[in-house]
Amino acid sequence: MTIMPQPHSFTYPPKLRPGNKVAILSPSLGLPEVFPAVFEQGLQRLREFFQLEPVEYPTTRQLHSPPQDRARDLHAAFVDPEIKAIIASIGGDDQIKVLKYLDPELIKAHPKVFLGYSDNTNLHNFLWNLGLVSYHGGTIMVEFGRCGEMHPTTLESLKYALFERGAYQIRPASVYTDESLDWNNILSLSQHPTMFPAPGWIWHNADKHIEGTLWGGNLEILDWNLRANRYIQPVETYAGTIFYFETSEEMPSATEVYRILMCMGERGLLQQFAAVLIGRPKAWSFAHPHTAAEKATFTREWTEAVIKALSEYHPDVLAVFNLDIGHTDPQFVLPNGGQVRIDGFQKKISVIYEKIDV
Known part of the structure; x- marks a missing residue:
């Protein structure tokens, strides 16, 4: 197992109790x-x-x-x-x-x-x-x-x-949805969303077992932080971290996602990560109510764009696609700045919501 060094020490916030x-x-x-x-x-x-x-x-x-x-x-x-x-x-x-x-x-x-x-x-x-x-x-x-x-x-x-x-092990969902109900219709509050069979995780370069610190979030917002050039640290700060990202209901195209990752690569940032965890892309919105076939095409092209960027800038990096994080339903919570363990051999991912001192 490869344990990546933390860029600096992180403090977990105190846990909650009922009644708080x-x-x-x-x-x-x-x-x-x-x-x-x-x-x-x-x-x-x-x-x-x-x-x-x-x-x-x-x-x-x-x-x-x-x-x-x-x-x-x-x-x-x-x-x-x-x-x-x-x-x-x-x-x-x-x-x-x-x-x-x-x-x-x-x-x-x-x-x-x-x-x-x-x-x-x-x-x-x-x-x-x-x-x-x-x-x-x-x-x-x-x-x-x-x-x-x-x-x-x-x-x-x-x-x-x-x-x-x-540690908490996250697992692939058997069903999911990215199709929202209309909040303008008060009856929607009691209706259940339509769920669809969930494609499983896709493992890329899964010949590794890595533990490291999580950094990431919504890709469009991270891109804004990079453009503002005020809230992103020098690239070496992220050496050995585990990058996670997902995209929103604005549904950036495969081309746009590739370009964001390309610019991260040209900055030298993409190469710093020990592994990359990628959320299931949202492929439906009220503005773009895609059919099942259109959703499948969107997701395939989107995934190919990410693999293209990784292959060009970080060809050996471990990556996992289709995680239920961010703009998807169901959703797993990730501890930003917390630890994650990725076992490419057994195809398992566990996050640490707070360390237990031994």
């Missing part, structure tokens, strides 16, 4: 103002299945609150000793504007669970740079507020991430 208060924030888009019913359904599930008490802040239900105000609410949640975790209501598209208003020393002095994904990749990257582990997945409106009921696989992963310690 958790901040529900909208660091990106305040969609709870537009879709209060699905938001309330998510809050009710948080209370019912997790025995956690949600606490809202001034910008939680404000659709377009100023970045300074969102930063203020984040600071307030981090410093409040009664708040034990921060959960994003949903993603968005401008969270990068919030980062410049954040006080890194204040946040580093008060490590707490942060849960979210998509545009919340900005905050995950910010926390990673501070050496703080955060959790990629699980927003109130999408996973907690899921139409019909919470997916049991997602529910189990969330519970383990929030409350348990040690």
Whole structure:
């Protein structure tokens, strides 16, 4: 087994206990103002299945609150000793504007669970740079507020991430969906989404057993961080890390995904990673309601584009495709900055939600 060195030490946030208060924030888009019913359904599930008490802040239900105000609410949640975790209501598209208003020393002095994904990749990257582990997945409106009921696989992963310690093995889903129901229709809240047979994981260069530190998130947002050139560390900082990424309902094409990875390769960043974990690409949206055949073609071309980029810039790297992370259902939570074990021989992946001292 190859154990990769951490770029710097990471602090896991304290685990939660039933009855804890958790901040529900909208660091990106305040969609709870537009879709209060699905938001309330998510809050009710948080209370019912997790025995956690949600606490809202001034910008939680404000659709377009100023970045300074969102930063203020984040600071307030981090410093409040009664708040034990921060959960994003949903993603968005401008969270990068919030980062410049954040006080890194204040946040580093008060490590707490942060849960979210998509545009919340900005905050995950910010926390990673501070050496703080955060959790990629699980927003109130999408996973907690899921139409019909919470997916049991997602529910189990969330519970383990929030409350348990040690290793958690993630497994390929037998069925999945990337086809959302319409929140404008109140009847959708009680309807179950259509599920489809899930293609299994695809292993690439699986002749290795690697353990290392996770870094990544939504690929489009990571690309924005690279373009801004303010929140990405020198490439050698990422040497030996395990890169994970997934894509959103904006469904970047195979060409666009290749170009993003190409630029990471030209930067010298792609070559730093000991392994790459790749989420099942979302291949359907309300703007592009693909047929089953169109989804299969989109996914095949997308996967081929990723393999092309890896083959050009990091031909020997271990890679695993079709993981249920990010914009897919069900969803496994990944500890950004936490440890992952990838066994290419036995085709197993385990994440460490918190180390158990021996």
